[in-house]
Amino acid sequence: MTPLRSRPALVAALLLGAVASLASTPAMAQTPDAALAAAVSAPTRSPNNVARDQYRHPAETLAFFGVKPTDSVVEIWPMGGWYTEILAPYLKDRGTLWAVDFWPDSLNGIRGLQEKDAALYGAIRLAAFPAAEGEPTVPAGSADVVLTFRNVHNWQMGYKRNGAGYAPEAFAQMYAMLKPGGILGVVDHRLPEDADTAREKSSGYVKTSTVRKLAEDAGFEFVGASDVNANARDTTDHPNGVWTLLPGLRGGEDYRAIGESDRMTLKFRKPAR
Numbered sequence: 001m002t003p004l005r006s007r008p009a010l011v012a013a014l015l016l017g018a019v020a021s022l023a024s025t026p027a028m029a030q031t032p033d034a035a036l037a038a039a040v041s042a043p044t045r046s047p048n049n050v051a052r053d054q055y056r057h058p059a060e061t062l063a064f065f066g067v068k069p070t071d072s073v074v075e076i077w078p079m080g081g082w083y084t085e086i087l088a089p090y091l092k093d094r095g096t097l098w099a100v101d102f103w104p105d106s107l108n109g110i111r112g113l114q115e116k117d118a119a120l121y122g123a124i125r126l127a128a129f130p131a132a133e134g135e136p137t138v139p140a141g142s143a144d145v146v147l148t149f150r151n152v153h154n155w156q157m158g159y160k161r162n163g164a165g166y167a168p169e170a171f172a173q174m175y176a177m178l179k180p181g182g183i184l185g186v187v188d189h190r191l192p193e194d195a196d197t198a199r200e201k202s203s204g205y206v207k208t209s210t211v212r213k214l215a216e217d218a219g220f221e222f223v224g225a226s227d228v229n230a231n232a233r234d235t236t237d238h239p240n241g242v243w244t245l246l247p248g249l250r251g252g253e254d255y256r257a258i259g260e261s262d263r264m265t266l267k268f269r270k271p272a273r
Contacts, residue, residue, distance in 0.1 A: 030060075030063040030064050030066070031063060032059035032060065032062070032063040033063070035069050035090060036059055036062055036063060036067070036069075036090055037059055038089075039086045039087070039089045039090035040053070040058055040059045040086055042085070042086070042089050044085065044089065044117065044120060045085045045086070046085065049082050049085055052082070052246075052247065052260070054259075055229075055231075055246070055259050055260035056082075056229065056260070057228045057229055058083065058086050060226075060228045061185075061187065061226075061228055061229065061265060062086070062087075062090075062147075062185075064185075064226045064228060064265060064267065065145060065147065065183060065185035065267055066145070066183055066267075067087075067090070067145050067147075067185075068095070068144075069090055069091060069093070069094050069095050070094045070095050071091065071095050071096075071144035071145050072095060072096040072098070072142060072143050072144050072145075073087060073091060073095065073096070073097055073098065073143065073144065073145045073146075073147060074098040074100060074138050074143045074145070074146045074147065074174075074177055075087060075097065075098065075099050075100070075147050076100055076101075076129055076146065076147065076148035076149075076151055076170075076174070077100070077101050077106070077129070077148065077149075077151050077154075078099045078101065078107075078109065078110055079101075079106075079109055080109040081099075081109055081110055081113050082149075083147070083149060084097070084099060084110060084113065084121070084124070085113075087147075088113075088120050088121050088124060089120060092120065092123065096123075096125065097123070097124050097125070098124070098125045098126075098127060098138050098143070099124050099125070099126055099127075100126070100127045100128060100129035100131075100138060101128070101129055102128070102129070102130075102160060103127075103128035103131070103132075103135045103136070104126075104128075107126050110124060110126065111126075125138075129170075129173065130166060130169055130170050130173055131173060137173075138177040139177075140176045140177065141176075141177075141178070141179050141180070142177065142179065143177045143178050143179065143182055144178075144179060144182050144183070145178075145182060145183045145184075145185065146174045146177055146178055146182070146183070146184050146185070147184075147185045148174070148184075148185070148186055148187070148188075149187045149188075150187060150188050150189060150263070151170075151188070152167060152170075152186060152188045152206050152210075152211055152214070153188055153189055153200065153203075153204050153205060153206045153242075155167035155170045156200045156201065156206055156210070157200075157201055157202070157204075165201075167214050168214060168217065168218070171214045171215055171217070171218035171220075172218050174218070175218045175219050175220060175270060178270040179270070180270055180271065180272045180273045181269065181270060181271075181272035182269070182270045183223070183267060183268070183269055183270075184215065184220055184267070184268040184269070184270070185265075185266075185267055185268075186211055186215070186264070186265075186266045186267075186268070187229055187263050187264065187265050187266075188206055188211060188263060188264055189204055189205045189206065189236075189242045189261040189262070189263055190205060190206070190207075190208060190230075190236070190261070190262050190263055190264040191203065191205035191206055191207045191210075191236060192207075192236060193207055193208065193209060195207070195236070197210070202241065203236070203241040203242060204241040204242030204243060204261075205236050205241070205242055205261070208225075208264045208266070211264065211266060212266070215266075215268045219270065219271065220268035220269065220270060221268060221269045221270075221271055222266070222267075222268055223267040223268055223269050224266075224267050225264065225265060225266050225267070226265040226267075227265070228265055229262075229263035229264070229265045230262055230263065231258070231259055231260065231261060231262040231263070232262070233257075233258045233259060233262075234258055234259075234260075234261050234262035236261075236262065238251055238255070239251060242261050245258055245259070245260055245261055246258075246259060246260045247260065
């Protein structure tokens with residue numbers, strides 16, 4: 001039993017510890033609302049996509065970013081539509097969903113969803129990203145939220161640009177899309193801060209500090225981080241980079257137990273002027 005005379009000191013230490021813990025965690029995950037929970041559990045989602053919820057935590061991630069069903073949301077590079085299957089029913093009645101990617105062929109996955117189920121996906125608006133002159137764009141200052149899932153590493157590696165990185169350009173275009181006070185949500189494969197930065201060009205992992213600098217150089221304010229998509233089993237030093245792990249599993253079945261990658265989940269805000 002703790003001696004009576006030492007209890008005040010113990011209480012003080014515990015309080016200081018609690019304050020320090022809060023200070024070290026810029027933001028915490030939020031509880032999903034009923035509409036978001038319903039969208040995540042929608043029967044229209046692919047069973048293969050649902051199986052990955054255990055690694056991607058979509059309800060908690062979107063709640064952390066503060067996405068509301070009335071928002072105008074831009075999804076950067078939706079590919080086959082993993083998050084689109086959730087965002088479309090969530091935003092269909094009161095919000096707006098943009099899907100943006102290299103124009104026009106990289107949006108064929110979303111067009112396929114629209115052809116399959118026009119009632120659910122038909123209202124999704126399509127535009128180019130990164131947009132070149134003459135290509136359709138998200139109107140400047142129109143979005144409440146911009147979301148990008150596991151894409152910054154591609155911009156660093158120069159994906160589809162012959163290895164020439166274009167991350168600053170990408171962040172500048174996302175900044176332009178947002179209203180003042182709008183939110184940018186970023187999820188990506190996390191490279192340890194003490195790792196060789198050169199690995200950002202080949203491994204599929206990127207440092208949190210790199211993403212923060214790119215966002216802040218574009219004008220964003222850092223709001224906070226969540227560890228909802230963290231994975232301590234991922235050492236990040238795999239023979240085929242992040243693609244060693246699920247879902248690609250290029251390293252073979254021995255890597256299945258690790259799950260998907262360790263990921264940062266970062267929230268930024270465009271200043272409200």
